[in-house]
Every structure is written in structure tokens, then in C-alpha cells.
Amino acid sequence: MSGRGLKIALSVSVALNLFALAGGVAFAVSRAKVDQHVAEQRQPGRAGGFRALVAELSPETRREVRARMRAVALSARPDFEAAREARRQAVEAARQPQMNPERVQALLNDSRAAEMRGRARLEGGAIAILGALDVEDRRIMADILARKGPGAGRADRPAGEGPPPPEAGDVPR
The missing domain is CATH 1.20.5 (Single alpha-helices involved in coiled-coils or other helix-helix interfaces)
Structure with a gap:
């Protein structure tokens, strides 16, 4: 070469x-x-959860916050139970030999709406609790507003800005 x-x-x-x-x-x-x-x-949306946040408060404030948050959670419970029941019905309807897509979609929409009502009730109660705290305690407890659970890490998409649910007839087969 x-x-x-x-x-x-x-x-x-x-x-x-x-x-x-x-x-x-x-x-x-x-x-x-x-x-x-x-x-x-x-x-998770917040490290340690509610118990870790409340543990940083004074004993008197801790008791008050726990009692008020328990009351808020109990007031939201029917909404979350309705959401679970509607989702259970949607799953059952989807398992039927002759599935009705409109019914399944309506049940899922009902489930989602009930869950959002419950979440709104929890968040509204949390805001009221935060408003009653002094500045230092409010700084500690503000993390209760951080979402925790599935979808919590989606910082790239603002809340409520996701793809809309497909119409029953638009689902690919």
C-alpha cells in the first residue's frame, strides 16, 4: 500500500x-x-409525610392540627369512597361480555370527578389549617400541599394540563 x-x-x-x-x-x-x-x-411529593411534618410542631399545635386534619379527611371520605365505587363499577362493566364503552367512560368520569371533589376538600381544609397557624408553623406545614403519589413527579406538565380522556368511539381497537 x-x-x-x-x-x-x-x-x-x-x-x-x-x-x-x-x-x-x-x-x-x-x-x-x-x-x-x-x-x-x-x-414522593414530600419526604416523611404528614406525620413527619406534624412532629416538628409544638405538642399543643400538633394536637390541634391533627384534630382539624382528621376532621377534614373524614369530610372528604365520602368523595373518595364514591370514586372507588365508580371505578370498581367501571372495571366490572368493562369485564362484561358485551361492554358498553359509553357506560365505562361515564363511570370513569364520575370516579375522576369524585376524586377531584375529595382532593379539593382536603386542599381547602389544609389551606384553612395553614391560615390559622403562626408564620413558623405555617412554613413547616406548607408541604402538606405538595402532591404525593402517582403522577407527583410530573413537573414538566402543570396540573390539569394533560391529554383529555378519549371519547368512547375514538379508542383504537
Whole structure:
């Protein structure tokens, strides 16, 4: 092989190696971002939960906050029970030999609406409780407004801005 041929072969080899290296770096960076995103989604909305937040309050304030929050939770309970029942009925309707998609969708809509009523009741009660606390206690307890549970890590999408539920006739088969 001539000197010119060796130079061309070396140039092609270097170019291919640089291309492969760039691909490897891009893969490693994207994998790290995916891993970080997955880890963020697995984190709860608030660390420690309600008990950990209340534990930081004085005993007197702690008793008052627990009692008021218990009352708020009990007032929201019927909404969450209605949501569970509507979802259970939707699942049962979907299992029928002749499924009625409109009925299933209506039951799921009812479930979602009941759950949102319950959540609104809890959040409204939490806001009222926060309003009655002094500044330092309110700073400690403000995290009760952080969402916890499925979907909590979706910081890229504001609340209420998701894809709309499909119409019963629009569901792909």
C-alpha cells in the first residue's frame, strides 16, 4: 500500500473512531438523563409525610392540627369512597361480555370527578389549617400541599394540563 493510501485509511479510521466515540458519549448522556428522570418520578411529593411534618410542631399545635386534619379527611371520605365505587363499577362493566364503552367512560368520569371533589376538600381544609397557624408553623406545614403519589413527579406538565380522556368511539381497537 502506498503512503497516500495509508493516509486515507488512517483518516477514515480516525473519522469512524470519532463517530463511534461521539455515539457512545451521546448514549451515556441520554441514559444518565433517563435514569435521573426515573429517580425523580419515584420520589414522593414530600419526604416523611404528614406525620413527619406534624412532629416538628409544638405538642399543643400538633394536637390541634391533627384534630382539624382528621376532621377534614373524614369530610372528604365520602368523595373518595364514591370514586372507588365508580371505578370498581367501571372495571366490572368493562369485564362484561358485551361492554358498553359509553357506560365505562361515564363511570370513569364520575370516579375522576369524585376524586377531584375529595382532593379539593382536603386542599381547602389544609389551606384553612395553614391560615390559622403562626408564620413558623405555617412554613413547616406548607408541604402538606405538595402532591404525593402517582403522577407527583410530573413537573414538566402543570396540573390539569394533560391529554383529555378519549371519547368512547375514538379508542383504537
